Amino acid sequence: MNTVRPLIVQEVCLRDGLQIEPVFVATADKIRLADAFSALGFARIEVSSFVSPKAVPALADAAEVFAGMQRAPGTVYVALVPNLKGAERALAAGAGELNLVMSAGQTHNLANMRMTTDESFEGFARIAALPRGNVLLNGSVATAFGCPFEGAQPVAKVLDLVRRYLDLGCTGITLADTTGMANPRQVAALVEQALPLVGADALTLHFHNTRGLGLANVVAAYDAGAQRFDAALGGLGGCPFAPGASGNICTEDLVAMCEEMGIPTGLDLPALIALSRGLPALVGHETAGQVAKAGRVADLHPAPPGLRAA
């Protein structure tokens, strides 16, 4: 119980947080956020997505953000990439890691990527063959804990997709609960089966808080041996099938939980909260994050005035 294994938080607000926002956050504001994340010392920052600007207009400035931001030594700057064309653009922009993505659910892959699973992997093979110097390859399995069209995804199928990514030379694997369908028991079971294939230093869990289970799933995954987690400042993001529901798990809520549980993250919680409190001005609405509203557990309140003595 009293482990002090660190938990590594990877910031995905700029990509998964902003991609669903109806407003276009100005490129300069994205760059300012990226630089703030770098200054905070995140190990990995997912900067943007090299997809069709028609499909995701919010991230049409991916190359400009990569070009304009500062780079901290030791931080990996990630670009989400669905296909060969996106990979070429990401490499040209100087991404430090290509995050390949396809969905365990065939219907979701067809809907999101306009490709079958096999076609996605044909494209990934071409990407893996590109000269890329020391740029890393991560393979993401979206809808790994359930597909909003098909429902549950068999564990054997998910693990087979993991193996296909590893066979391509991916040095990192992400299991993503894209629409917030995972539960703690399922998470513990899948992490236990994935770790022998992937290793804790290479496995990322990506949870959404769509149904309120995001942090419960983190605890289950961490207790099963996982250590790397995606999260978005303010809990930005969302789900096209759940208007009003939460998006990604919230970076500062996750870091606050870790602090209370005695799990080191290396991140500065007050600085994260301050940064998160600036998000509503950028996106035009309140965010789902709770700690930015409630304050840290350690932020005690003065006793009400006029209390009688005990």
Next chain:
Amino acid sequence: MNTVRPLIVQEVCLRDGLQIEPVFVATADKIRLADAFSALGFARIEVSSFVSPKAVPALADAAEVFAGMQRAPGTVYVALVPNLKGAERALAAGAGELNLVMSAGQTHNLANMRMTTDESFEGFARIAALPRGNVLLNGSVATAFGCPFEGAQPVAKVLDLVRRYLDLGCTGITLADTTGMANPRQVAALVEQALPLVGADALTLHFHNTRGLGLANVVAAYDAGAQRFDAALGGLGGCPFAPGASGNICTEDLVAMCEEMGIPTGLDLPALIALSRGLPALVGHETAGQVAKAGRVADLHPAPPGLRAA
């Protein structure tokens, strides 16, 4: 891992959910909600609070709600009671259980109850001496996981308060995280220490989702052996120190989580969701509950039109 121990959900929306609402929900609507909870088969329903109507105007109609609602056999109808006068009113109204409440944090007790801890227990001793037939007594320790004024509360102090309640003849004990300061590690540790004193059939955990950890705390408590949990439809409630933050853990989100984890609750999730979707009309704002917005995990979506074949 594959336990099928049931998890007992106790509905507190009418009391802890409504008490902080600025609007007065009409007595007839409260009665309708109470009857709906009875029809759903909750084991315990906290109906109202017999406190000063000046302090909590939202619950000034406590006696009228008790008088107007139907009573299902086997359901315990609970009244929150801070002092002797409240207990007398609750007994006159026909409450099936008096839920005594005081705070582990002395400052919180002085602020909320205008009494010291010892004065609270002097009043409880008088309540315990009242003739009450087969009306049950539950003892609640508020701020058991942290006081917003004082911070952490020593486990020994919390357990001592539990013993004082038991010595008075309480047959149930509630450990309440009144302002959402608990974390899963702390919860597991306190439950493990409380269970030998109280027993799982008599111990209730009462969590707030103020900082997003409500359901993670439920999992930790359940896995440590607890089985009874308070929750409020829609996640109503809130915290005076955290404007905009969530309130009680949400009944339908908790039941949805249990269903996905294979833990029986005996409650009808679609009916709960339908009931919860009527709350915004009563309280005049969106509620914090997630599943009422996102739907159940099992509520799959049709594939988008025009998808090519795989």
